Amino acid sequence: MRALLQRVTEAQVRVDGEVIGQCGAGLMVLVCAMQGDTEANAEQLAAKVSKCRIFQDDAGKMNRSVVDIGGSALVVSQFTLSADTSRGNRPGFSAAAAPEDGRRLYEHFAKALAGYGVPVETGEFGADMKVSLVNDGPITIWMEF
Incomplete structure (x- = not known):
């Protein structure tokens, strides 16, 4: 599975003009399941995302994870x-x-990430979505499992 993480102060996704998912300070996660991916890949990716230390500590160093800061995540499928x-x-x-x-693994990833204590909202798989965000930093990280 592939994911593009963006550290955000806020993000939202709209379908037909209606907000269907949003988050405050935390992560915007764009996710793509690849041929041959399994639930184990989705779980590994969720674990890595939940522990990725890209948030600043009191000294200004990137030493805190989304879990550490009590942040949330907006997870959107992006083939x-x-x-x-x-x-x-x-x-x-x-x-x-x-x-x-792709749908099954995307949903599995979102549930696995929530299992780490991260409040997760999602987009709508396969829909024409409009995503807006404020990238904080900007910090953007590519991951693949």
């Missing part, structure tokens, strides 16, 4: 993280998991 740009100018997405597998 375009599977993009292959090695040939031509049009990205290919054939490495992404099939939609039914």
Whole structure:
């Protein structure tokens, strides 16, 4: 699985003009299941995300995790993280998991992350979503399991 983490002060996702998920200080997590991924990959990724120390401590160093700061997460599916740009100018997405597998693993990831005590809200799998956020730092981290 692939994830793009952004440290945010706030984030929200809208579908048809309606806010369906949001978070305050914490993480915006864009997630993509790849072909061959399993629930174990989703669980490993959730563990890593929950423990990733990208929040500042009292000394201003990035030593705290989203759990440590009592932050929340907005988790949004984004199959375009599977993009292959090695040939031509049009990205290919054939490495992404099939939609039914992608949905299952995306939902499993969100539940696993919540299991670490992180309040999690989500987007709507497969929907045309409008995401807005305030990237704090900016801090953006790529992860893959």
